[in-house]
Amino acid sequence: EIVLTQSPGTLSLSPGERATLSCRASQTVRNNHLAWYQQKPGQAPRLLIYGAFTRTTGIPDRFSGSGSGTDFTLTISRLEPEDFAVYYCQQYDSSPLFGGGTTVEIK
């Protein structure tokens, strides 16, 4: 079973700064079947990116995904106030599972 490790656990940044979130898999994620979700307190997760780099409808282009194989990255180019949240990666190629999450908090 693939294990996903997200780092850092918490990222403290100011609005306008760039956020770089990492998701590392214990084995190759085939076909780039890697997604990113955003979750705000008291809300359900929201799909941001699938296929490692494809944004879902309505997701601003300040969100971008990259990577392949075992190393994936979610980048938020300039943080807006509404972007402070918890972010999860998920591999969905086989035995789907989520990473432990990265909290992006206001510095």
Add this chain to the structure above:
Amino acid sequence: EVQLVESGGGLVQPGGSLRLSCTASGFTFSSYAMYWVRQAPGKGLEFLSGISNNGGSTYYANSVKGRFTISRDNSKNMMYLQMGSLRAEDMAVYYCASAPRGEIIPAALDFWGQGTLVTVSS
């Protein structure tokens, strides 16, 4: 507008059973795979189970295999999770979610309900 609404959560004793329901609207339910994901208080997301669009294929995480059963009724636009032998560690918010394809895997989860809380306590 796609809507997924979970129901059936509540307080149950350890060892007990509970059935969760997910009511879907705003899309052709019978065309898409459906899933259950849970989140324990203050913890991360845990993928539990999935069912293909026609109900012919199911998937379970090891943590619930043999205790939980996923099913769906396409005539009612509903999905279910029958949970048995509940333990304290099953206490969580349970979300239903959908994916933009008929097979369970591979699929990212594009729509989510707001969740229903299951509390396991004596």
